[in-house]
Amino acid sequence: xxxxxxxxxxxxxxxxxxxxxxxxxxxxxxxxxxxxxxxxxxxxxxxxxxxxxxxxxxxxxxxxxxxxxxxxxxxxxxxxxxxxxxxxxxxxxxxxxxxxxxxxxxxxxxxxxxxxxxxxxxxxxxxxxxxxxxxxxxxxxxxxxxxxxxxxxxxxxxxxxxxxxxxxxxxxxxxxxxxxxxxxxxxxxxxxxxxxxxxxxxxxxxxxxxxxxxxxxxxxxxxxxxxxxxxxxxxxxxxxxxxxxxxxxxxx
Amino acid sequence: xxxxxxxxxxxxxxxxxxxxxxxxxxxxxxxxxxxxxxxxxxxxxxxxxxxxxxxxxxxxxxxxxxxxxxxxxxxxxxxxxxxxxxxxxxxxxxxxxxxxxxxxxxxxxxxxxxxxxxxxxxxxxxxxxxxxxxxxxxxxxxxxxxxxxxxxxxxxxxxxxxxxxxxxxxxxxxxxxxxxx
Numbered sequence: 001x002x003x004x005x006x007x008x009x010x011x012x013x014x015x016x017x018x019x020x021x022x023x024x025x026x027x028x029x030x031x032x033x034x035x036x037x038x039x040x041x042x043x044x045x046x047x048x049x050x051x052x053x054x055x056x057x058x059x060x061x062x063x064x065x066x067x068x069x070x071x072x073x074x075x076x077x078x079x080x081x082x083x084x085x086x087x088x089x090x091x092x093x094x095x096x097x098x099x100x101x102x103x104x105x106x107x108x109x110x111x112x113x114x115x116x117x118x119x120x121x122x123x124x125x126x127x128x129x130x131x132x133x134x135x136x137x138x139x140x141x142x143x144x145x146x147x148x149x150x151x152x153x154x155x156x157x158x159x160x161x162x163x164x165x166x167x168x169x170x171x172x173x174x175x176x177x178x179x180x181x182x183x184x185x186x187x188x189x190x191x192x193x194x195x196x197x198x199x200x201x202x203x204x205x206x207x208x209x210x211x212x213x214x215x216x217x218x219x220x221x222x223x224x225x226x227x228x229x230x231x232x233x234x235x236x237x238x239x240x241x242x243x244x245x246x247x248x249x250x251x252x
Numbered sequence: 253x254x255x256x257x258x259x260x261x262x263x264x265x266x267x268x269x270x271x272x273x274x275x276x277x278x279x280x281x282x283x284x285x286x287x288x289x290x291x292x293x294x295x296x297x298x299x300x301x302x303x304x305x306x307x308x309x310x311x312x313x314x315x316x317x318x319x320x321x322x323x324x325x326x327x328x329x330x331x332x333x334x335x336x337x338x339x340x341x342x343x344x345x346x347x348x349x350x351x352x353x354x355x356x357x358x359x360x361x362x363x364x365x366x367x368x369x370x371x372x373x374x375x376x377x378x379x380x381x382x383x384x385x386x387x388x389x390x391x392x393x394x395x396x397x398x399x400x401x402x403x404x405x406x407x408x409x410x411x412x413x414x415x416x417x418x419x420x421x422x423x424x425x426x427x428x429x430x431x432x433x
Contacts, residue, residue, distance in 0.1 A: 026280055026327075032419075080267070092295050095291050095292045098355050100287060102267070106281050144333065
């Protein structure tokens with residue numbers, strides 16, 4: 001297969017129609033009449049996703065689109081439990097994965113699907129790919145985790161902000177320092193937080209790279225300036241929206 | 253011997269409690285929370301005693317989720333795939349009662365039916381007893397399917413406790429002898 005055969009034509013959905021479930025889905029919820037779009041920004045810790053999403057939101061709203069943001073572990077139902085679990089060292093890899101899935105399900109049903117029905121653009125700060133990458137690094141069965149997230153809706157676009165582990169380490173250190181979880185210290189690969197960070201993030205980056213073809217990521221060089229990255233995102237999103245929809249008047 | 257109950261892990265209790273109090277759980281989050289609870293208990297309460305050669309008595313197992321979550325509209329295959337990490341029990345026993353007996357016993361308890369227990373989240377009926385009847389009928393139908401699919405041993409739970417216990421003990425003895433032999 002030549003590189004031209006992959007991502008753009010197939011879209012960000014791994015062979016699944018965007019706006020539909022990857023797998024078995026939620027039989028009790030209809031996805032008919034969901035004119036909204038999901039745009040996911042993926043990438044490892046500290047790569048600059050949140051900044052890009054904030055800028056995208058302003059740009060889209062000025063152009064007349066209704067926009068909501070949804071972010072990893074932000075569901076009101078699960079956030080306290082996930083915080084507790086992270087601080088108390090009782091998590092094993094399976095409960096970790098399942099708590100994240102529950103957080104995602106809550107946001108999917110309470111935030112994402114209602115927004116799609118109302119014609120909004122959903123900007124997702126991380127999507128199921130983060131869960132798959134983290135599970136992959138922790139040797140969770142790759143088929144099992146994909147089937148688990150079969151209820152998720154395939155996004156219309158997935159941008160992957162790609163960066164190498166060394167550049168990432170410098171950036172995270174400049175910003176806020178390396179956290180326990182960003183360093184994958186639960187993997188117990190050693191006591192040195194810098195070494196552990198690099199080892200863990202390298203493994204994560206490998207997982208993302210492996211998913212890139214499978215799910216049709218649009219890869220963007222995360223080492224470029226904020227403005228450069230934003231310009232590229234706007235260009236590609238602008239093209240996509242022009243093809244698929246004019247600004248919709250969000251329904252009340 | 254070690255006893256483990258459904259829905260008892262400390263980790264998940266907070267979220268389940270919040271969700272139940274606010275009636276905020278959907279069939280999917282309900283299902284995933286219970287699976288998380290099960291995963292947590294399997295790690296701490298089921299696998300260690302098994303490794304120590306003990307008998308684990310589980311009050312409910314993954315089959316409860318297969319029946320209940322599917323009755324709520326979760327995909328049948330999805331929930332089976334979800335629990336594929338669960339250790340397969342050496343013996344699974346299903347205490348079966350017809351729907352009328354189930355409702356009768358419930359009413360005899362004279363305690364208020366809980367929101368999720370009665371399946372009120374599904375909006376089938378605003379009357380808790382009626383809602384329970386509809387929900388439980390679906391749950392029982394799923395159990396019948398599970399009995400065949402997973403070779404559950406069935407105990408007729410209409411009889412007296414003494415009689416049920418006699419049958420149950422016979423099943424357990426037979427199984428233990430088979431394992432020893």
